[in-house]
Amino acid sequence: MTEVRIDDIEVIIKLFGNLDKNIELISGELGVAIALRSDVLEVSGGSPEEEKLAAEVLEKLVELGKKGDELTSGRIRYLIELAREGELDKAEEIFGSVIAITSRGKPVKSRTLGQKKYVQAIKHSSVVIAIGPAGTGKTYLAVALAVQAYKNKDVERIILTRPAVEAGEKLGFLPGDLQEKVNPYLRPLYDALAEMLGQEQYLKLIERGVIEVAPLAYMRGRTLSSAFIILDEAQNTTPEQMKMVLTRIGEGSKMVINGDITQVDLPEGKQSGLTHAARVLEGVKEIAVLRLTNRDVVRRELVQSIIRAYEKSEGQATPRGKKLYARTGAKLSKNRG
Secondary structure (H helix, E strand, O other): OEEEEOOOHHHHHHHHOHHHHHHHHHHHHHOOEEEEEOOEEEEEOOOHHHHHHHHHHHHHHHHHHHOOOOOOHHHHHHHHHHHHOOOHHHHHHHHHOEEEEOOOOOEEEOOOHHHHHHHHHHHHOOEEEEEOOOOOOHHHHHHHHHHHHHHOOOOOEEEEEEOOOOOOOOHHHOOOOHHHHHHHHHHHHHHHHHHHHOHHHHHHHHHHOOEEEEEHHHHOOOOEOOEEEEEOOHHHOOHHHHHHHHOOEOOOOEEEEEEOOOOOOOOOOOOOHHHHHHHHHOOOOOEEEEEOOHHHOOOOHHHHHHHHHHHHHHOOOOHHHHHHHHHHOOOOOOOOO
């Protein structure tokens, strides 16, 4: 039997969770029994290795709970994965630093090791190319860092763009002009900005032209200086479009390019500009290329389960996506400048 001391009633309540769900999760995942005796958690019923692993996870959860962190089932599962891989010591590095504060005063933090690397890449590189599934926080974290850069006066403008590619629907049947037609495609960017700045401040900055949200076609022929540029849904660019937007970057600017190469909506036979850029620009100074995985999905556990099920069923998404992943080799570049 292994013991973990815990002397804070609020942390105990957090740790056990609603109807003891958190403790049941740890017990089920690691094959141990966990009981609270006064101010001590007793871990028993497993092998010495399982008990030791469970105790390490519990100690880390108690530590995080004392610092006011949420102890969600998603976070617990992630800590268990880190413990199994001998990387539990990285938990503080991952969850510790605040990236930004939302308009409602909520701190924004990285929630996985992949997210931490993504944030660090954005801070230290001029161009970041990030490939990963939906729900990994690519757009949200990039917008948070863009707003932070503007508040710190590192940049004068924030420019958010994405290709207006039809995902099984025809833009022509939508009402309004081009801007009105593509607005629904830009909604995730609007939502992230509104959360970071508050609706009133966000609208003021839009009015003043400090924030520009536009379809990719509007980027042609421009030089974007002193700006934080985010290209979202970049898997739906062609190599020509990707080259066009990359060559828009001017002095004092930073660019983040995000996409999920398993959700390409380009016509069959068209190469994705995202995979092409990841391959061509890997190792170029001041450019970081990295890949997030289903382990970095933070929306909810169901999304992780869905992604895993598709990967299992289709052998890494579609055959096309399988080839695309194989071609990118998208790991974090060591040559970030």
